[in-house]
Amino acid sequence: MRAAVIESPERIIYREVPDPTPGPNDVILRVAAAGLCGTDLHIHHGEYEAIYPIIPGHEFAGTIVAVGSAVADLAPGMRVTADPNIFCHRCAYCRSNKPNQCLNLRAVGVNQDGAFAELVRVPAENIYPIGDLPFTQAAFAEPLGCVVYALQRTEIRPADNVLLFGAGPMGSLLAQAITHAGAARLVVSDISPQRLARIATLGATDTVLAGPRQDATLRQIAPEGFDMVIDATGVPAVVEAGFTYLRPRGKYLFFGVCPAGAQIRVTPYDIFRHDWQIIGSFALSYTIQEAIRWLQTGKVRVESLISHQLPLAEVQHGFEIAQHDQERMKILFLP
Ligand SMILES: [Zn+2]
Ligand SMILES: [Zn+2]
Incomplete structure (x- = not known):
């Protein structure tokens, strides 16, 4: 089969590799759509717990083409997506x-070959049927599952006022989920006017362009601060500034992935004095089913979040767009 292989950091090659074969408890999927995610970029840069060479790609959907000898409830021809996390x-x-804190956590596309390939091997227990959901939408089940898990952790309350930094693909999933979870006001800030215009159609009640007027505008919108602040940028300076917009009893969700080892300054007294809660959220924890439901009912819409659909042969081009185009949204490879 053909696959995109990260041979070593900064070296991704589209080439011929052996077809995967299923172990007794595995299935083989023919990949129909696979999303490019920040984690794939980190693996490309050598910044993640990956082993090389590795075929990346952990957000995907496709059709089962083979099942292992011990797999009874799945069959070739089924349309499915997968939880890439192997517990x-x-x-x-x-x-x-x-399980997301599993001490022996592995993941398809991180420590074993992933879905930027014609075929991918996945444990049968990680498979989720998608019915007639289009593959390009089902490829969002994993990132949306991360959003579902984050919302379970934050326990958003009815009519909360929420401030979200970041209107990229993840921010745009979060915006819809937060809206459905009952937020009153959802203020979104980003550096891209185009991304802000899009997220205004997905539940944001106010959008604020990052820049010189950002701080004054946010304080004018919510003079006492927000019930919840969410970072979906992974930019340490943004995360640090976010504390100043939290009201007493506020919750701060760290969703974006900051570089490992990055540091920010916080004032412990403020956390104590204002009853603040700081909530981390890593990957997902059996929340793919909920994500599929939101996609199937159309409550969470993802069509407008796809900016590029590329053949896998253009994988290098896709990685370049992801790193240099600030307006791009989700890039899907169609192997
Ligand atoms: Zn991802
Ligand atoms: Zn475990």
Whole structure:
């Protein structure tokens, strides 16, 4: 088969590789659509827990073409997506129902070959049928599953006022989820006017362009601060500034992925004095089903979040767009 292989950091090649074969408990999918995500970029730069060479790609959907000898409930021809996270089921975290913190966590597209390929091998237990949901939409089940998990952790309350930094693909999924979860006002800030215009159609009640007037505008909108602040940029300076917009009893969700080792300054007294909660949210924890439901009912819309659909042969071009085009949204490869 043909696949995009990251041979070593900064070196991605589209080439012929052996077809994957299923173990007894695996299935093989023919990949129909696979989304490019920030994690793939980190792996490309050598900044993630990946082993090389690796075929990246962990957000995908396709059709089952083969099943292992022990797989009884899945069959070739089924349209499916997958949870890329492979849990060990034996460690203390798995056994206390916190599988995303599994001590032996592995992931398709991170530590074993992923979906930027014609075929991908996935454990059968990670498979989720999608019915007639289009593949290009089902490829969002994983990132949306991360959003569902984050919202479960934050426990947003009815009519909360929310400030969201970042209107990229993840910010745009968050905006819709937060709206459905009951927020009153959802203010979104980003550096891109085009992204802000789009997110205004997806639930944002106010949009604020990052820049010299941003701070004054945010304070004018919410003089006492926001019930919830969410960072979906992963930019440490943005995360640091976000604290100043939290009202007493406010919650701060760290959703964007800052570079490992980056530091910010916070004032512990303020956290104490204002009853602030700081909430992390890593990957997902059995929340793909909820994501598929939101996609199937159209409550969360993703068509407008796809800026590029490229053949896998153009994988290098796709990675370049992802790194240099500030207006781009989700890039999908169609192998
Ligand atoms: Zn991802
Ligand atoms: Zn485990």
